[in-house]
Amino acid sequence: MYTEVVNLTRKLINIPSISPKDFGCQEILIERLKACGFFIERINFNDTNNFWAWRGYGKTIIFVGHTDVVPAGNIIDWKTPPFLSTIKNGFLFGRGAADMKGSLSAMVVAVENFIKQNPNHNGRISFLITSDEESTGKNGTKKVVSFLKKRQEIIDYCLVGEPTSEKNLGDCIKTGRRGSLSVFLKIYGKQGHAAYPDLAVNPIHKSIPFLTELSTLSFDNGNNFFIPTKLQILKISSGKNYVTNMIPGDLSVSLNVRFSSLSKKKNIIQIINNLLKKYSIRHSIHWTCHAKPFFSSPNNFCNIITNSIYRFTNINPVIKTNGGTSDGRFMVGIANQIVEFGLLNSTIHQVNECINILDLFKLQNIYFNILNELFL
Ligand SMILES: [Zn+2]
Missing domain, CATH: 3.30.70.360 (Alpha-Beta Plaits)
Structure with a gap:
């Protein structure tokens, strides 16, 4: 079962989706979500691909993420080809591994597994995926959220999969940004x-x-x-x-x-x-x-995430608001509780971006556990 998440991450890394291009990454995710009963809406604006997907009814969790990546940078300094995923010593290398194709894959596989075990789950599981988080962001999450707001969609729990961990998986989550x-x-x-x-x-x-x-x-x-x-x-x-x-x-x-x-x-x-x-x-x-800065007071959703992290890592995360801006800011006003949690950010946007494969498995399990806690 663990190879699922690695294979999906590798498939996505092998597509050079430099922002705001998607080059088919989203179709891969859409096919998998469709296969487990999600309704899909593609909400594209100009050169940016976005989709909103949902399944079930009631209290809603949204997984927020992006398929675009930053350019490889100085190619000569890469030890492996940036857009050909490579496994070495338990690490998976490639542009976007940490930011954030690994996290997207962990979300999708966790959701697939959860639905397999609980086809009639409580609540609604949804996704908002964009291909423009790394460049201007003007045709991405921001526009999709205003589209969803007009339709009076309400999101109870928002989980942004950005790489928030610093030294160890789960040591840091974010509930706001400057x-x-x-x-x-x-x-x-x-x-x-x-x-x-x-x-x-x-x-x-x-x-x-x-x-x-x-x-x-x-x-x-x-x-x-x-x-x-x-x-x-x-x-x-x-x-x-x-x-x-x-x-x-x-x-x-x-x-x-x-x-x-x-x-x-x-x-x-x-x-x-x-x-x-x-x-x-x-x-x-x-x-x-x-x-603008945003801050979502840590509450029950944050506790569920913290407990799930502890269960699989033995680490109690610190709640921070540091780092650059993120798409979390656009979720204010549509989502009641916003938490960002993902893989290690120590190599993001750098040459030789990589993730520990064990972390990827753990992240999948943590996302799965969050669904279990919310909707079982
Ligand atoms: Zn990112």
């Missing part, structure tokens, strides 16, 4: 001759004390689940002229703020604006909010 705010700032001075600084305003000199304070700004203190909101300066550029005697006229700065649910976007904007005012910085500024 938001992401990008800032593009242009600071104006007055261009002039380097030998006549009194006739110019040097935007670099003017910015240094401002940038120093900016880099140490505090927005909130965090809490048990969120680390404090943090701002990072990503890029500073000025003086495009290749001469040695010109004071530049302006300075561009890119920033990114990863913010917890303790800070509101408008407060962050206000704090940065106040600092610009304090240093009398002449500027223009552009804000882009890529993701």
Whole structure:
């Protein structure tokens, strides 16, 4: 029975579904779900494939995942071909093994086994699978969720299969994520001759004390689940002229703020604006909010997942909200409880992405156990 999940993972890895392409991965999953009685709706938008599948009635669990992967990166550094799954020393190598074709396979095989044993199960099992989680995400989960919302679908339990484990399978699950705010700032001075600084305003000199304070700004203190909101300066550029005697006229700065649910976007904007005012910085500024933070208070669904993890790993997971953004944020407003749990994230997006095959079996068993606890 264990070879099932490995075979399915390998089949998916062998398809180079670089985001937002799916190249048939979803059809493989759809065929298997159809065979065990799922209703399937393909909800495609432009270049993105999505599907929603469901079986049964009543309280609903949704498995959320993506079939797209990031590119291989530096091919020369791969020890095995990235899009040809390879087993070595108990590990399965290939792009997407951990993020997240292994997890998708574990979900599907767990569901197949559960239905085989409980063809008349309580509750409704559903899937929302997209092929655009790794690129813009604009035609993926977000749009499918608004489509489902219009139909007044209600989801009780949402399980996102992203790789959340850190050192050992099950050591970390996530019930929220930080938001992401990008800032593009242009600071104006007055261009002039380097030998006549009194006739110019040097935007670099003017910015240094401002940038120093900016880099140490505090927005909130965090809490048990969120680390404090943090701002990072990503890029500073000025003086495009290749001469040695010109004071530049302006300075561009890119920033990114990863913010917890303790800070509101408008407060962050206000704090940065106040600092610009304090240093009398002449500027223009552009804000882009890529993701709002979300947090789903740990409750009974989270307990079921925690207990299931403990049963198969002897590990009590820590609940975190770290890492980048995830599709979990789009499930807010349609799903009552949201938990992310999957394989180890130590090699995701890297060369030689791999998973421990034993972990894959355990993950399948944990997903199976969650269904048992919810719907038996
Ligand atoms: Zn992922």
